Amino acid sequence: MTTDTFLAVLRQxxxxxxxxxxxxxxxxxxxxxxxxxxxxxxxxxxxTELARKNRLRELxxxxxxxxxxxxxxxxxxxxxxxxxxxxSMSWLLRRLLEFASVDxxxxxxxARMGVVTLADLEAALHDGRLATHSPAEHESxxxxxxxxxxxxxxxxxxxxxxxADNLTLLLAAACPEIQSLAVAxxxxxxxxxxxxxxxVGAAPDPPATLERICAxxxxxCAVFQTGRRxxxxxxxxxxxxxxxxxxxxxxxxxxxxxxxxxxxxxRGRHAVTRLCPREEDVYAQTGxxxxxxxxxxxxxxxxxxAARRLPELVTRExxxxxxxxxxSYSDGRDDLAVMVQAAxxxxxxxxxxxxxxxxxxxxxxxxxxxxxxxxxxxxxxxERFPSMAILHGVEVDIMPDGQLDFxxxxxxxxxxxxxxxxxxxxHDVARLTRRCLGAIHHPLVNVxxxxxxxxxxxxxxxxxxxxxxxxxxxxxxxxxxxxGAPSHLDMDxxxxxxxxxAGVTVTxxxxxxxASLLDRQMRLGVGTARRGWVEPRHVLNTRPLAEVxxxxxxxxxRRR
Ligand SMILES: [Zn+2]
Ligand SMILES: [Zn+2]
Numbered sequence: 001m002t003t004d005t006f007l008a009v010l011r012q013x014x015x016x017x018x019x020x021x022x023x024x025x026x027x028x029x030x031x032x033x034x035x036x037x038x039x040x041x042x043x044x045x046x047x048t049e050l051a052r053k054n055r056l057r058e059l060x061x062x063x064x065x066x067x068x069x070x071x072x073x074x075x076x077x078x079x080x081x082x083x084x085x086x087x088s089m090s091w092l093l094r095r096l097l098e099f100a101s102v103d104x105x106x107x108x109x110x111a112r113m114g115v116v117t118l119a120d121l122e123a124a125l126h127d128g129r130l131a132t133h134s135p136a137e138h139e140s141x142x143x144x145x146x147x148x149x150x151x152x153x154x155x156x157x158x159x160x161x162x163x164a165d166n167l168t169l170l171l172a173a174a175c176p177e178i179q180s181l182a183v184a185x186x187x188x189x190x191x192x193x194x195x196x197x198x199x200v201g202a203a204p205d206p207p208a209t210l211e212r213i214c215a216x217x218x219x220x221c222a223v224f225q226t227g228r229r230x231x232x233x234x235x236x237x238x239x240x241x242x243x244x245x246x247x248x249x250x251x252x253x254x255x256x257x258x259x260x261x262x263x264x265x266x267r268g269r270h271a272v273t274r275l276c277p278r279e280e281d282v283y284a285q286t287g288x289x290x291x292x293x294x295x296x297x298x299x300x301x302x303x304x305x306a307a308r309r310l311p312e313l314v315t316r317e318x319x320x321x322x323x324x325x326x327x328s329y330s331d332g333r334d335d336l337a338v339m340v341q342a343a344x345x346x347x348x349x350x351x352x353x354x355x356x357x358x359x360x361x362x363x364x365x366x367x368x369x370x371x372x373x374x375x376x377x378x379x380x381x382x383e384r385f386p387s388m389a390i391l392h393g394v395e396v397d398i399m400p401d402g403q404l405d406f407x408x409x410x411x412x413x414x415x416x417x418x419x420x421x422x423x424x425x426x427h428d429v430a431r432l433t434r435r436c437l438g439a440i441h442h443p444l445v446n447v448x449x450x451x452x453x454x455x456x457x458x459x460x461x462x463x464x465x466x467x468x469x470x471x472x473x474x475x476x477x478x479x480x481x482x483x484g485a486p487s488h489l490d491m492d493x494x495x496x497x498x499x500x501x502a503g504v505t506v507t508x509x510x511x512x513x514x515a516s517l518l519d520r521q522m523r524l525g526v527g528t529a530r531r532g533w534v535e536p537r538h539v540l541n542t543r544p545l546a547e548v549x550x551x552x553x554x555x556x557x558r559r560r
Contacts (some may be wrong), residue, residue: 155237156456157524158486160187160194167234168199171241174216178203180249184256185240188293190527192456192489198240200256202249209243228252250276262296269302294530297493313530314508316523318542321350324395324418324449324481324509325518329374330355331362334515336374340381340390342515346522350389350545352416353378357396357405361422366394368410375413389545391415395449400425402438404445411444416552418447418481424462433465440472446552447507448473450483454490461490470502477555479540480504482532484525485511496532505551507540 047070050056056067155163164183172181178201182188185198203209207227213219220233229242244252252275255263270286280290288305292313295301304310326332327339334342336353343351355374356362366374371394378392393416397405404411404419411417419439424432439445451469452461473480480499482491488511491499499506508529510521529539536542540551 154193154195156486157192160197164197175209175212188257196240198256200242200253202246203243206243247277248275250278250282254279254282257293261298265298265302311533311535314534314536316526318536321348321541322510323352323507324354325512326355330366331364332513338515342518344385344388352391352393354393354395354418359405360397398435398439402435416446417444418449419445420449429463432462437472440478447479449481450488450490452490470499470504474503479507482508482529483511484521489528493531500538505540
């Protein structure tokens with residue numbers, strides 16, 4: 001095995017251990033692998049030598065639990081550890097071996113073109129930068145980029161937002177010369193799973209600023225660096241930081257925001273153009289109105305921008321209330337009073353308290369007795385917070401038999417009822433759709449929360465007969481939710497767009513379980529709604545309280 005392959009394998013194993021939780025000491029393993037990455041050929045020979053002589057314990061940085069794995073790797077190559085307790089790694093290792101054979105040529109060629117992530121490769125394929133390469137080279141490049149993608153596991157939007165926000169603050173404090181600093185990439189488009197976190201700034205002397213960034217103590221090491229861009233490690237994740245000169249900032253931000261298909265389509269409208277200081281100018285020079293990042297998927301937004309018919313997307317500031325949140329009465333972390341106080345501090349005109357019904361799968365749920373106690377506490381809190389209306393509600397489970405988890409007389413005593421299909425009970429799509437439609441036709445159900453019950457990164461969501469669901473929701477005056485919890489972000493993009501096209505009223509809610517996250521999750525919900533072309537007129541909780549109450553009351557009257 002060559003030195004390069006050895007290092008690549010070690011790094012990959014470290015990443016893999018962390019993704020799969022395969023090693024209980026993934027952090028130590030990663031640190032060791034990272035250290036090795038900085039060693040020259042001589043030091044790597046020493047590791048090899050020590051492994052051969054069974055003296056790896058002399059390497060202080062290598063956790064003892066990994067001695068036998070490294071020894072196997074050195075003595076017998078990656079195949080040797082396939083079939084051990086790392087059996088599921090065989091696929092990854094095969095990719096690695098493929099990668100090793102294209103390693104030097106492929107990776108270097110990619111790096112020269114500025115392709116260091118899979119997203120970069122997609123962009124390069126779209127804009128024709130790879131056109132001069134032969135099909136065989138294409139395949140090599142694709143493999144190389146796939147391996148890059150494996151090295152950088154995708155992460156959920158919630159975690160990526162935190163990472164990007166923290167690093168942005170750090171960069172702004174450390175480099176006051178940066179004039180504009182924005183989170184770009186998947187995060188700016190509110191992709192539920194983020195391939196790479198990208199931050200873009202403008203500074204008069206980009207290489208000098210990048211040097212200063214790399215010297216920040218909390219930033220670990222530069223994985224890759226040019227005069228305009230560095231891939232660095234921060235809080236155990238990789239972040240792509242790009243610094244442009246001020247007169248190119250708009251173009252840099254546009255390119256870094258993607259999606260690749262959108263950027264290619266915008267560029268395709270016009271011959272190679274000058275670099276622009278503002279993103280608006282990038283669009284203007286191709287005859288387009290500025291397009292909101294959440295719409296940039298090449299799914300009709302460019303045509304709409306050319307015709308000056310872009311939607312007036314809903315904004316966070318237009319949200320007057322939050323109709324879905326949990327307290328410690330069920331599985332929320334904070335007491336009801338803490339949740340209410342935090343919501344009032346956000347300036348909401350109204351909120352709904354919606355804990356889980358008794359037989360929901362949540363870690364804690366509401367008994368009928370607790371629901372009564374909660375009712376009393378809500379009454380007290382209404383006196384304490386007179387400027388904000390507190391609706392007493394519930395998130396009631398749609399049970400496997402299609403019934404709701406609370407009796408009608410209980411639901412009728414509440415101000416708002418949300419219904420959820422948390423438990424699929426092993427049912428097929430037709431039966432799940434019937435359960436959902438049953439809840440929509442129930443006269444006491446006001447909102448269906450996270451309709452597909454998607455779990456980001458784990459479960460794509462039920463493939464319901466959505467056309468039927470939307471039609472029934474519109475017909476009965478039942479709202480469908482766009483849920484801002486990073487684990488749901490459901491309805492997303494095309495679903496939300498189809499729902500509003502069918503005449504459905506949507507809600508945008510935080511589904512928050514922790515007071516400190518109320519605002520963040522509402523922002524994620526609004527971003528998700530904007531991906532679906534949602535305007536304020538489509539959203540129930542952009543409306544004044546009286547209109548919300550009228551919407552809720554109308555269904556009960558209509559169905560009586
Ligand atoms: Zn739920
Ligand atoms: Zn919930």
